Amino acid sequence: MVEFREVTKTYAGQPAVHDLTLDIERGAITVFVGPSGCGKTTSLRMINRMVEPTAGSVLVDGQDVSAQPAAALRRSMGYVMQSSGLLPHRTVLDNVATVPRLNGVRRMAARKRAEELLAVVGLAQELGNRYPAQLSGGQQQRVGVARALAADPPILLMDEPFSAVDPVVRAELQQELLRLQQHLAKTIVFVTHDIDEATILGDKLAVFATGGRLAQFGTPEEVLRAPVDEFVAGFVGRDRGFRSLSFNNAAGLTLLPAATATADRAAEAPAEGWLLLTNDGGGPAGWLPPGQRDPAKALIGGSLFTLGSSLRQALDAALSSPSGAGVAIDADGRVAGLIEPSAVLQRLRADGN
Numbered sequence: 001m002v003e004f005r006e007v008t009k010t011y012a013g014q015p016a017v018h019d020l021t022l023d024i025e026r027g028a029i030t031v032f033v034g035p036s037g038c039g040k041t042t043s044l045r046m047i048n049r050m051v052e053p054t055a056g057s058v059l060v061d062g063q064d065v066s067a068q069p070a071a072a073l074r075r076s077m078g079y080v081m082q083s084s085g086l087l088p089h090r091t092v093l094d095n096v097a098t099v100p101r102l103n104g105v106r107r108m109a110a111r112k113r114a115e116e117l118l119a120v121v122g123l124a125q126e127l128g129n130r131y132p133a134q135l136s137g138g139q140q141q142r143v144g145v146a147r148a149l150a151a152d153p154p155i156l157l158m159d160e161p162f163s164a165v166d167p168v169v170r171a172e173l174q175q176e177l178l179r180l181q182q183h184l185a186k187t188i189v190f191v192t193h194d195i196d197e198a199t200i201l202g203d204k205l206a207v208f209a210t211g212g213r214l215a216q217f218g219t220p221e222e223v224l225r226a227p228v229d230e231f232v233a234g235f236v237g238r239d240r241g242f243r244s245l246s247f248n249n250a251a252g253l254t255l256l257p258a259a260t261a262t263a264d265r266a267a268e269a270p271a272e273g274w275l276l277l278t279n280d281g282g283g284p285a286g287w288l289p290p291g292q293r294d295p296a297k298a299l300i301g302g303s304l305f306t307l308g309s310s311l312r313q314a315l316d317a318a319l320s321s322p323s324g325a326g327v328a329i330d331a332d333g334r335v336a337g338l339i340e341p342s343a344v345l346q347r348l349r350a351d352g353n
């Protein structure tokens, strides 16, 4: 779909991108990741000719982009950037309708489509008549995504789109993008310098190194488990072993039975050992330490492990639990058992890791 062929871009003799050859898969999310100044944005912008290569070529669907009119090419791809790039003097709806209008869609039809897109990206209809400055940063980024999707382009270019919002909103936006992508199946090229964001979103990661060199191209799992050199190993960080647990399915993990009681029955439970309080629906509701059976004294539980999710979640549940044993829940949120940290390690050993 998008191919870089021996692409180099130099500024005043200095390489911003050096000899990049890369195939970007159709319908997948490819993340360009790497430290600041290593050529990610420059590479992205050569796809829609915002930047022209010094040497080499970029092909889209087999056609060299340099042979296509730049303005039309740019309109044929969605583009989302860090500052949402919205036009300040136009309402949200008009911003979203901009590209369809440029493409000749009639005003009413473009606005109707814009209204639908606000819903798609999770924004309330009434925000449509506001101006960008009247929205939060996270809302502005959602509008930016809606605007990029408005002309239904097959390719979406996203340059650090979520880096200006706080971590909670950022995590929400990442999940929204993944949810959208399940239906849309766009070819997405996403730039970030955050390896966590890259592993969450990417089907493939292209790790860039200083000097605009492509250091590694592979799935997030490959990059975390087998970095090709010291640079990539250093960039993906010291937690990479822990992070790569996200790729280990926890099926077969040994669960221990949990001693549970609802708050009104807690006093009747044996005094020894930790007691897991449950609510009426059978879900976890806090922990009582050995010897303590007063529900008002319950300790807040740790993170929960949902059956079927990754070993990373399982280990995190175990490590964050006040009792030292993580709580596993089923799809209905009911307590399914307990996870000891040692069970996670056993499971890993069985996997051969």
Ligand SMILES: Nc1ncnc2c1ncn2[C@@H]1O[C@H](COP(=O)(O)OP(=O)(O)OP(=O)(O)O)[C@@H](O)[C@H]1O
Pocket (backbone or CB within 6 Å): 011, 015, 016, 017, 034, 035, 036, 037, 038, 039, 040, 041, 042, 043, 193
């Ligand atoms: N228009 C320009 N003129 C001169 N040098 C440029 C220009 N654009 C980028 N560069 C240089 O090219 C190199 C790569 O820049 P680029 O923006 O692609 O990096 P990046 O990996 O996206 O970094 P960041 O994460 O900080 O945005 C940098 O050294 C930068 O200073």
